[in-house]
Amino acid sequence: MSETVDADLYTRTKALLEPGDIELAGCIVHTTLGGQEDLEMHELTVAINEVIADHAGKGESYIEAGNDDTNFSSNQFQGLTLDDEAFVWECQQLLRDGTFDLVFYYEANVDQEALADDLAELDNVDRVTQVP
Template sequence: MSETLDDDLYQRTLQLLEPGEIELLGAIVHTDLESEEDLEMQELTVSVNEILADHAEKGETYIYAGNDTDEFASNQFQGLTLDDESFVWECQQLLREGTFDLVFYYEAGPDQDALTDDLEALDRVDRVTPVP
């Protein structure tokens, strides 16, 4: 990915983390998955969900696609707890320069370095950019 596009994505992600109801952190998961590998991208999203849920220590989660509401965009998902549907993370799947980047936002708390290491260990992940 070009440095300009990478910086643009980082800056956009940073803006979305600005103070709101809860303090958020983020991670941009850069993959080698190409546009026709959308099934593999969904499988990677499930793997990231498991890692984020583990680091957030909020128990079991499920992935909500938002198909029943107009508040969600295409390729936007949330990880919610099974117990009470509490927010764990939100994700946008973006196709940039021919490969997918997965942008995750999650409640502050997890150790960013440890989380980044675990995400980078996943198959098909080129690198992870923690935000901030």
């Protein structure tokens, strides 16, 4: 992936973390998955859900798909807690230069570095860019 595309994606991700109701942090999970590997991308999103929920101390969570809710677009997902449907994370799945980048936002109270390290260990992850 070119540095220009990386810089643009980082800048756009950073803008989405601007102050709101809750303080957010994020990361870009650069994958090795091509545009035809939707099932593998879904499996990776499920694995990332578990890692983020664990680091956030939110307990068990489930994934709500964008096409299930008119408040979201397709390829936009949200992780919610099982207990009370509280926010855990939100993501967009983007196809860039032939591979998927998964942009995640979550509450800023996690250890960003430890989270990024754990995400980088998952199958099909090329690298993780932290967005504080």
